[in-house]
Amino acid sequence: MSKPAASVRELIREHYSTLTQSERKFANALLENYPAAGLASITIVASNAEVSTPTVARMVQKLGFKGYPQFHQALLKELEAQVSGPTQRRANWASEAPEGHLLNRFAQAVTDNLGQTFSNLDYEQFDRAVHQLADTEGRLYVVGGRITRALADYAFTHFQAIRQHVTHMTSSSATWPHYVLDMVEGDTLLMFDVRRYETNLQRLAELAAERGVKIILITDQWASPITSVAHYTFNCWVEIPSAWDSNISTMMLLEAMISATQEEGWDETRERYERLDELFDMTRLFRKFS
Structure with a gap:
């Protein structure tokens, strides 16, 4: 099983020391109301954080995204994961489940969870x-x-x-x-x-x-x-x-x-x-x- 993708929150923590003062202002605004503060258009989220649109664009690229649309999509997926119920959760992993016994996949998932935590x-x-x-x-x-x-x-x-x-x-x-x-x-x-x-x-x-x-x-x-x-x-x-x-x-x-x-x-x-x-x-x- 592949390692779970890092969340936007984790990416911000990882790259925080490389951000400029204005980029950190946007990052802090996002973390204070996460992930909702990043779910609007780039102009709106920049205005809400009182920074410029180029500042937001530069920061999301520093986090490893090609552009704001990919950053926005990542936040949407996290939000979807937050509110998903048992049926949707099973559908998510069942569609991507690798070959092998459930016990092996379960053990790997638990090991990954412990490592991430x-x-x-x-x-x-x-x-x-x-x-x-x-x-x-x-x-x-x-x-x-x-x-x-x-x-x-x-x-x-x-x-x-x-x-x-x-x-x-x-x-x-x-x-x-x-x-x-x-x-x-x-x-x-x-x-x-x-x-x-x-x-x-x-x-x-x-x-x-x-x-x-x-x-x-x-x-x-x-x-x-x-x-x-x-x-x-x-x-x-x-x-x-x-x-x-x-x-x-x-x-x-x-x-x-x-x-x-x-x-x-x-x-x-x-x-x-x-x-x-x-x-x-x-x-x-x-x-x-x-």
Whole structure:
């Protein structure tokens, strides 16, 4: 399976240091409202970013496009990928699927996803996010969507053992105002949102951000709209030969965060683990082997 083509967002990050000041102005305007800011004509997008048309033309060529039409088409394809449902996703990969067993194609796709995810990971941002997750001065809230609520549940189970003051928000958005009511500046909200992005999660993020809550977002390569209010955003590559997206790279990133958070405050965490084991022994929840 061939390596997935780089997104326009990735190309901008890769070539950002080579851009002029005016080209960076357009690049920043595009990233702030991605990909919508680049879906109009070249004259309109240039005007909206307050740069000249030649500036836009030069920048798209620096990104490797022959001209603005090819750049525009690439953004349209990304937008189509963002909103595609299971039937369309399967049609996309089935029409391009190489010969060979599904297991081999699946394994290659997952391997590519992991490579893409970690090669695009900002390690300094990762460390800052982990420091935020380990900060027990504030409460940690965890929430996911229709598919990602399983990831949120997994995260909650581990973070609850690692640190105090952890709240798992229910999957019912009707109950979320009760949680928001108690959110204060200094709290942290760990969110999972992948395509199709959920409007209720976006509104929750906006309400939390207004209260000074630090938002850590784990999303896919196309990036949830929550990115606009998130303090830390992590993009995970998710496409596989299936009608559904994969959570493997997302889970690996989450487990790395859990491990790093555990190490951040190991002395306190170790004591919690020991006390927790004592409680498990008292309740005889788990079988002990001699």
